[in-house]
Amino acid sequence: MxxxxxxxxxxxxxxxxxxxxxxxxxxxxxxSIVDSSSYLQLTFNGMQPNLGTMYAILSITKENGDSVFTNRKVAITQSNQQYISEKIKLGKNSYKLAKLVVVKSSDTAKFATPQLQSAKAGLVNVALPLPVNITSAGVHAVQLSVLPVSLSEDPSSFGYTTADFGFEAYFTLQAHLQMKVGDVGYDSLPGLLKLEAVKLNGDRWLREIELRKGITLVQVPQEYDNYTFTITKWNTSIQKQYNRAELNNNMLVSLAGTRSAxxxxxxxxxxxxxxxxxxxxxxxxxxxxxxxxxxxxxxxxxxxxxxxxxxxxxxxxxxxxxxxxxxxxxxxxxxxxxxxxxxxxxxxxxxxxxxxxxxxxxxxxxxxxxxxxxxxxxxxxxxxxxxxxxxxxxxxxxxxxxxxxxxxxxxxxxxxxxxxxxxxxxxxxxxxxxxxxxxxxxxxxxxxxxxxxxxxxxxxxxxxxxxxxxxxxxxxxxxxxxxxxxxxxxxxxxxxxxx
Structure with missing residues (x-):
């Protein structure tokens, strides 16, 4: 009014x-600015300039090992000849950065930070897991060293698995989030999508992807049997499940929810x-x-x-x-x-x-x-x-x-x-x-x-x-x-x- x-x-x-x-x-x-949130932002050493669009797939745990998120995919941009991640919202606490793999849109590893006990750990200044302490509002910057990854690379030399490095065939899917609140439709929403792919033998593949407004391209591995797409938006949970035969390349996965106003x-x-x-x-x-x-x-x-x-x-x-x-x-x-x-x-x-x-x-x-x-x-x-x-x-x-x-x-x-x-x-x-x-x-x-x-x-x-x-x-x-x-x-x- x-x-x-x-x-x-x-x-x-x-x-x-x-x-x-x-x-x-x-x-x-x-x-002063109203936003009192705290954020983590990563800076990457070891990546040559002008690589185009890149992403980081990372996992963060609390100090006691409890997972905060697993395999979240965040965008990386180049600024002043340096690659930096988008801001990652984290509450004030003590954490460990447990995994970091840099990929292009195909989700195949191009760079990675080795794990502490791996063969390549000695080639970087700081290996993972890396302690991260968020103590105040604003952006907390952390520098990381990454090493290049070739397709002939053995992922275990970095302390990772073949699935971590994405050395497998992928589908490209189109994900779209929409919500109807009362009589009003919101048809171009961002949100955090959680993906899980499972084989009959129990092997699992996990991803967390920030959907943008409109259509977001999502990579999922082909050689799994069942796939679950889950997103929670505005206290409303949306889930879709598919088997392998129901998915095909460039398919639209529409995640639609309804709630009262x-x-x-x-x-x-x-x-x-x-x-x-x-x-x-x-x-x-x-x-x-x-x-x-x-x-x-x-x-x-x-x-x-x-x-x-x-x-x-x-x-x-x-x-x-x-x-x-x-x-x-x-x-x-x-x-x-x-x-x-x-x-x-x-x-x-x-x-x-x-x-x-x-x-x-x-x-x-x-x-x-x-x-x-x-x-x-x-x-x-x-x-x-x-x-x-x-x-x-x-x-x-x-x-x-x-x-x-x-x-x-x-x-x-x-x-x-x-x-x-x-x-x-x-x-x-x-x-x-x-x-x-x-x-x-x-x-x-x-x-x-x-x-x-x-x-x-x-x-x-x-x-x-x-x-x-x-x-x-x-x-x-x-x-x-x-x-x-x-x-x-x-x-x-x-x-x-x-x-």
Whole structure:
């Protein structure tokens, strides 16, 4: 709810903050990054430059030998003539790096770090297992020496098996993860896939692979009898099993799950300046017997009253079971201040909109198209002063990635946007507003804006989230700066509560 008013509050707060400055001109302190997670990142010595895309297959145990993960495949990139792994999230603890093999996409070993008791252990500075102590938040860097591996190499000279080195024939499969949460489909999700292949004699092959958004190519050995694909996403477990005859090269393995949606019931908003938090607003959400949004009660800080007094109430009316057609707005005294009405097609898409707020009114016609497989929306607005605006929105994977608004009097604003891979609670509300504010399935991570005919005084520049295990944000943090000064001004924190 707060999104609709963030710009107004931003301008209001900036005016107060700048108008009340002392002569010392003390600038607000830039807040630290919210993420308090700890990560392991590996740097590899012994690999010549320009090898192309590489991966590390590694196993990590706790100090007592308990497995943390086995044969996880992580990407390696080259930076400044050095190969580094992607960040691997690990909690603060003491670990041992027990296995490390570097492969290309075929999963066949190209480099490896020898085990301590192996014949080649003396050829590197440090053999495995290697103690790794994670004691603080941030990235913990570890350097490793690797040796080249040839196809004629005996894996045992490194302390590994033939399966560890991938000296066997492989299938290439296409893995795809999707999830339906309530009525909303998320069809391009990342996740940690666990693979197990088993022979009739009991031999096992294991892999853990980070799936990317969309399709991820996965290698599995051909000479096994049964294969199990397991992934847990947002507290939902998905598993598929195949025998050898059911698999073939380039086959699509679709991992699809379903879970009920959580209801957003309260949102509390705070303004943070130099570490001090001030309660600014609170929204309460109520639902009808069909689980659809019925009432929003909005409380906001006021100069006339202490605390957060009730400011207005939104009341949603439905003529279709799954989509509202009119929302009435009332002030704290239950006086009607305006309404928004939607006309929808049979499939629930908005066809036209009309908004009345006090003595101002706006009408809009909405049209849809598909360009290069992606949805686009065009909205033509007519305002009560007879000015008009055309607003074009482009979507990818259910998110607004580009938009442009052009007014009849020359003003224009355009933007490009990127998102996380988690659940946007505002989209789950089913609350479509006049400007499609909540149209994206995922949470905004960055934006780049352009303006013509005017520009804002305050803009957001950093988006951060703390998520729960179900994929929803528990907290969000948006940092703001001056458009002209580019200096940090304040940060807005939101706390979400669900049922």
């Amino acid at each position: 707060y999104l609709k008013f963030s710009f107004i509050i931003a301008v209001f707060y900036f005016t107060i903050a700048t108008g009340c400055r002392k002569q010392a001109e003390l600038l607000p302190v830039v807040p 959580k209801r957003l019931v309260e949102e509390s908003v705070f303004i943070e300046n130099s570490g001090a938090l001030t309660a600014d607003s609170r929204s309460e959400y109520f639902y009808n017997q069909n689980g659809k949004l019925k009432i929003i009660r909005y409380y906001q800080r006021s100069l006339q009253f202490s605390g957060l007094p009730l400011t207005f109430v939104y009341n949603f009316q439905y003529s279709q079971p799954n989509a509202w057609d009119t929302v009435y707005r009332y002030d704290a005294n239950q006086q009607l201040t305006g309404f928004t009405a939607m006309e929808r097609t049979n499939n629930g898409h908005i066809h036209s909109m009309f908004n009345k707020s006090y003595d101002q009114h706006t009408g809009a016609a909405v049209s849809y198209s598909v360009v290069n497989g992606n949805k686009e929306i065009t909205v033509d607005y007519l305002f009560s002063n007879n000015n008009s605006m055309r607003y074009n929105i482009k979507f990818e994977h259910g998110n607004k990635v580009e938009d442009r608004g052009q007014s009849s009097i020359g003003g224009a604003e355009s933007g490009t946007y990127s998102y996380d891979a988690f659940i946007n609670p505002y989209h789950q509300l089913g609350y479509d507003d006049m400007y499609f504010t909540n149209a994206s399935k995922n949470n905004l991570m960055s934006m780049s804006k352009g303006y013509a005919g005017g520009f804002p005084t305050v803009i957001p520049y950093r988006y951060e989230y703390v998520y729960d295990e179900d994929g929803y944000p528990k907290e969000s943090f948006v940092s703001y700066k001056g458009y002209s000064s580019q200096q940090h001004l304040y940060r807005i924190k939101k706390v979400f509560r669900y049922q």
